Amino acid sequence: MPFTIKGIGTRYYGKRNVRKEMGTCQNCRKFVQLENYDIGLYFVILYIPIIPLGRRQITDKCFYCLHHRVMPLAKWRDLKSSAIETSLQALVNDMHNPARAFEYLFTLTRFNEMDDARELAATIEAQYPDNADAHYVLAGWHMSTGMSKEVKRLFQRAFELNPDNPDYRRTQAMMLVEQGRLDEARELVRCLEPPAEGFQPEEFVALGEAFQKQGNHVAATEMFRIAKTDPTVCQDKKFLKMSKRSEKRAAQYAPRDFTLPRGGFPQQASGSIRSFTQ
Ligand SMILES: [Zn+2]
Known part of the structure; x- marks a missing residue:
């Protein structure tokens, strides 16, 4: 993994041949977008790339946890x-x-x-x-x-x-x-x-x-x-x-159970039911 201390160290620059796909991350096990690309590794001073250290192939970089695999591009080819x-x-x-x-x-x-x-x-x-x-x-x-x-x-x-x-x-x-x-x-x-x-x-x-x-x-x-x-x-x-x-x-919305009011129907209502059923 590249690292820098006070601007001196190694860094990646120049991402190329990007391919994205959906897949399961080997680290966090989430189904996420995984990114594949090649990128240059450089020795940097004040974050300015000074010496190229060869290109690397990054595979299956997880969008969520950033876990990925890396190998020299020549080996990958x-x-x-x-x-x-x-x-x-x-x-x-x-x-x-x-x-x-x-x-x-x-x-x-x-x-x-x-x-x-x-x-x-x-x-x-x-x-x-x-x-x-x-x-x-x-x-x-x-x-x-x-x-x-x-x-x-x-x-x-x-x-x-x-x-x-x-x-x-x-x-x-x-x-x-x-x-x-x-x-x-x-x-x-x-x-x-x-x-x-x-x-x-x-x-x-x-x-x-x-x-x-x-x-x-x-x-x-x-x-x-x-x-x-x-x-x-x-x-x-x-x-x-x-x-x-x-x-x-x-x-x-469910139909409720029909129960008779206490004391039966009011006179007028029961009368109308009787006349309906007769
Ligand atoms: Zn992940």
Whole structure:
């Protein structure tokens, strides 16, 4: 790590080839934006770069805790050539295996060869037009690289190709939630309710929250009730507060038990009921 004392020491200057992606930080475990780039390391006097000490490759710098890995750029380039060559050879040897194509795609992405990666992503889609898994993984790849334009279309295609897959179904439901199409999303997740094997509370929490924002507290309460089937959800104070809010509001709309006033109906009212029933 570079350091300076009274302006003398080492510092980084000249960030280049920046690539950002969403991922999980190895240090703080948060799902955040991770930055990759190369940068020059310099010996500095009064913070002025005097002697270049070579370029470094910074990988997976966490937006939240700033944790990252660093290595000399030359070493990183050697690694890159070797990794790309290995993945490409594996693909050439097994051209009709989508797993090999995705390995190559992720290697290109990892080493910032984004033009080649984008071209390969388009080729994979064209080569496997009816492969739901391929579309789902491609959607995730587009999402992680920040190219959100294609994400919705690819997730939707994966769901159309295999609507029985719980992951594709819940992802499609969340896309609908994002578009405010809550009733359609509700229908999609109906078959994921407990005791369904694919049940996960997250989509019901998200759907409940969306219903709550629309002021539909009855539907929100139902979603929260389903989510609570997973006891871990009830440990989240924010969730419990949100759920209580809708429960309270929903109770105001619930039909109340009808009880006779003490002493029966007033004469006039009971008379009118009699005349109605006769
Ligand atoms: Zn972090």
